[in-house]
Amino acid sequence: MRIAVDAMGGDNAPSEIVKGVLEASSEIEGIVLVGRKSEIERYLPSSHPNITIQNAKEVIGMDESPVAAIKKKPDASIAVAAKMVRRREVDAVVTAGNTGVMLAAGITLIGRLRGIERPAIACLLPSKLGKVLLLDAGANVDCKPLHLFQFGIMGKVYAEEVLGIQNPRVSLLNIGEEDGKGNRLTDKAAELLSASTVNFCGNIEGRDIILGKSDVVVCDGFVGNSIIKFGEGIAEFIIDEIRQNAGFINKIGLLFLKGLFRSLLKKIDYAEYGGAPLLGLEGVSIICHGRSKSKAIKNAIKVASVASSHHINNKIEKGLNEKGKDCCSG
Numbered sequence: 001m002r003i004a005v006d007a008m009g010g011d012n013a014p015s016e017i018v019k020g021v022l023e024a025s026s027e028i029e030g031i032v033l034v035g036r037k038s039e040i041e042r043y044l045p046s047s048h049p050n051i052t053i054q055n056a057k058e059v060i061g062m063d064e065s066p067v068a069a070i071k072k073k074p075d076a077s078i079a080v081a082a083k084m085v086r087r088r089e090v091d092a093v094v095t096a097g098n099t100g101v102m103l104a105a106g107i108t109l110i111g112r113l114r115g116i117e118r119p120a121i122a123c124l125l126p127s128k129l130g131k132v133l134l135l136d137a138g139a140n141v142d143c144k145p146l147h148l149f150q151f152g153i154m155g156k157v158y159a160e161e162v163l164g165i166q167n168p169r170v171s172l173l174n175i176g177e178e179d180g181k182g183n184r185l186t187d188k189a190a191e192l193l194s195a196s197t198v199n200f201c202g203n204i205e206g207r208d209i210i211l212g213k214s215d216v217v218v219c220d221g222f223v224g225n226s227i228i229k230f231g232e233g234i235a236e237f238i239i240d241e242i243r244q245n246a247g248f249i250n251k252i253g254l255l256f257l258k259g260l261f262r263s264l265l266k267k268i269d270y271a272e273y274g275g276a277p278l279l280g281l282e283g284v285s286i287i288c289h290g291r292s293k294s295k296a297i298k299n300a301i302k303v304a305s306v307a308s309s310h311h312i313n314n315k316i317e318k319g320l321n322e323k324g325k326d327c328c329s330g
Contacts, residue, residue, distance in 0.1 A: 001028075001029070001030055001091050001305060001308055001309060002030035002031070002032060002089065002090040002091055003028065003030065003031050003032065003090060003091065003092045003093070003094060003301055003304050003305065003308070004032045004034050004054070004081040004084050004085065004090040004092070004093045004094070005017060005020075005021055005031060005032065005033055005034065005081075005093075005094045005095075005297070005301065006034055006035065006077045006078045006081050006093065006094065006095035006096070006097055007021075007033045007034055007035030007036075007039075007040050007077060008034075008035040008036065008039075008056070008059045008076075008077040008078075008097070009060075009077065009078060009095040009096045009097025009098070010095075010096025010097055010288065010289075010290050010291070010292055011062075011096075011290050011291050011292075012096075012291070012292065012293055013035075013096065013097075014033075014035055014036075014039050014040050014042075014043060015043050016292065016293045016294050016297065017033070017096065017294075017297055018033065018040060018043040018044055019043065019293075019294035019297075020292075020293070020294035020295070020296070020297025020298045020300075020301070021033055021051060021297065021298075021301065022044070022045075022048070022051070022294075023294055023295075023297075023298040024297070024298040024301040024302060025048065025050040025051050026050075027302070028050070028301060028302065028305050029050045030050065030090075031050060031051050031052075031301065032051075032052050032053070032054050032081075032084070032090060033051060033052070033053050033054070034053075034054045034056050034077045034078075034080050034081040034084070035053075035055075035056050035059070035077040036055070036056065036057060036059070036077075037053050037055040040053055041053070054080060054081075054084065056075055056076060056077040056079075056080040056081075057075045058073040058074075058075045058076040058077070058079075059073075059076060059077060060073055060076045060077075060078060060079075060097065060098060060101050061098070062097070062098050062290060064098065064101070066098060066100035066101040066103065066104040067104050067108075069098075069101055069104075070101065070104050070105055070108060070109070077097075078093075078095055078097050078098075078101055078102060078105050079105055079109060081093045081095070081105075082102075082105035082106065082109035082110050083109050085109075085110050085281075085282070085283035085285070086109055086110050086111065086282070086283070088283075090283075091283065091284060091304075091308040092283060092284035092285065092286065092304035092305070092307065092308050093110075093283065093284070093285050093286070093304075094275065094285075094286045094288065094297065094300045094301055094304050095285075095286075095287060095288065096275075096287075096288035096289065096290055096292040096296070096297065097290075098290075099121070099138070099287055102278060102285065102287050103119065103121075103139055103278065106119055106278055106281045106285055107119065107281075110281045110282055110283050110285070111281065111282045112280055112281060112282065113280050113281060113282055113313055113316060113317060114317055115150075115317060115320040115321075116150055116154075116280040116316070116320070117144075117146060117147055117150060118136075118139070118140045118143070118147045118150070118280065119139055119278050119279060119280035119281050120135045120136035120137075120139050120140065120147075120150075120151045120154060120155075120221070120278070120279050120280055121135060121136055121137040121138050121139045121221070121224075121276050121277075121278055121279075121287065122134070122135040122136075122137065122154070122155060122158055122276055122277050122278075122279050123135065123137035123224070123228055123276045124163075124276070125209060125210075125228075125231065126210070127209065127210050127211065127212035128210065128211055128212045129211075129212030130212060131163060132209055132210075132212065132214065132215065132216075132217055133155050133158060133159050133163065133168075133215065133216045133217070134173075134209070134216075134217045134219070134224055134227065134228070135151045135154065135155050135216075135217075135218060135219075135224065135279065136151055136219065136220060136221040136224050137221065137224040137225055137227075137228050137276060138221045138224060138225035138228070139221050139278065140220060140221040141220065141221045141222040141225075142220070142222075143185065143220040143221070144185070145185055145188035145189040145191075145192055146192065147220075148172070148185070148186075148189035148192075148193075148218050148219070148220065149189055149192035149193055149196065150280070150320065151218045152170045152189075152193050152196070152198050152200070152216065152218045153196070153198065153316060153319040153320055154279040154280055154316050154319075155168075155170060155216035155218060155279075156168055156170055156198045156199070156216055156319065157312050157315045157316045157319055158277060158279060158307070158312060159215050159216050160315075161306075161307070161310035161312050161315060162277075162303065162306050162307050162310065162312065163215075165215050167199050168199060168215035168216050169199055169201045169213075169214045169215045169216065170193065170198045170199055170200050170201065170214065170215070170216040170218065171200070171201045171202060171203065171204035171213070171214035171216070171217055171218070172186050172189060172190055172193065172202070172203050172204065172217075172218050172219070173203075173204055173205075173206065173209075173217050173218065173219035173223060173224075173227075174186050174203035174204065174205065175205070176203060176205065177202065177203045177204065177205060177208075178203070179202065179203070181203055182203070185220070186203070189218070190202070190203070193218075196322075197319065197322050198319075201213075201214060204217060206227065209227070274286065274288065274296055274297075274298075274299030274300035274301070274302065274303045275287050275288035275289070275292070275296065275299075275300035275303065276288075277303070277307060279312075279316070280316070281313075282313070283313070284304050284307045284308050284312070284313075286300045286301075286303055286304045286307075288300045
């Protein structure tokens with residue numbers, strides 16, 4: 001198994017990217033650092049048997065237009081990594097670079113999985129009962145019922161194979177739990193999911209995500225991205241409030257609070273999850289937070305390794321084939 005890592009993507013590239021790769025290389029063989037060789041070698045020890053370098057002279061910035069940048073800079077690190085996936089020289093790509101650029105590279109250079117109309121970003125969220133997979137988290141702001149249905153199939157496979165959840169509960173994010181709530185998009189998507197082989201549990205409200213009432217939550221990218229950003233804001237607000245008021249708590253209370261604080265931080269820390277998979281491509285793609293440091297990169301590489309070794313794309317295709325012909329309309 002070989003995994004390409006975009007060494008030039010993200011706010012802390014290439015130093016933290018290389019550091020994360022070095023940490024992962026003790027467990028995972030065949031990692032390829034893609035980027036400017038001279039810059040990568042500054043942070044890479046002379047002896048690194050499980051790591052190779054693929055030189056790529058150009059870099060795409062976080063503020064560049066994704067489609068235009070891919071066309072203008074064919075030798076950019078993320079473009080080179082994507083083409084390596086397409087040529088099957090590697091099984092997966094990991095990047096902390098521009099999400100839009102990874103999406104554009106995924107569609108134009110790697111290609112969509114057979115039968116998939118739209119790739120989707122799947123994001124892990126904490127809940128009272130463990131983890132919840134939400135998709136789409138921002139790749140598709142306008143969706144058809146078939147797209148939501150396919151998100152459900154992809155989410156179900158990822159939850160089973162990577163998260164280890166047997167027969168995961170799949171739900172649609174809606175404004176109420178009752179049948180018929182929402183709009184025509186969610187109504188039709190619910191029909192398609194109900195007729196499929198997934199363990200569809202109907203509608204779920206936003207407040208129920210954190211309660212763990214579902215393992216996989218499906219929505220369009222506009223709604224999903226709003227949920228993610230709101231959650232990040234709430235988490236930062238809670239942390240700031242705890243820090244600002246810690247001085248008013250007695251020593252016993254502070255000791256208890258520190259333990260609770262550490263537990264809370266671990267649950268909401270994106271570095272713990274590594275990155276978000278971009279599902280629906282001909283190959284595994286993991287998108288890390290732009291501020292990712294070595295821990296997040298290491299965990300993202302491990303996630304990419306598990307997803308690749310479990311052949312999730314073959315199982316997604318199988319899931320689509322089992323859906324029945326009636327699910328193709330929409």
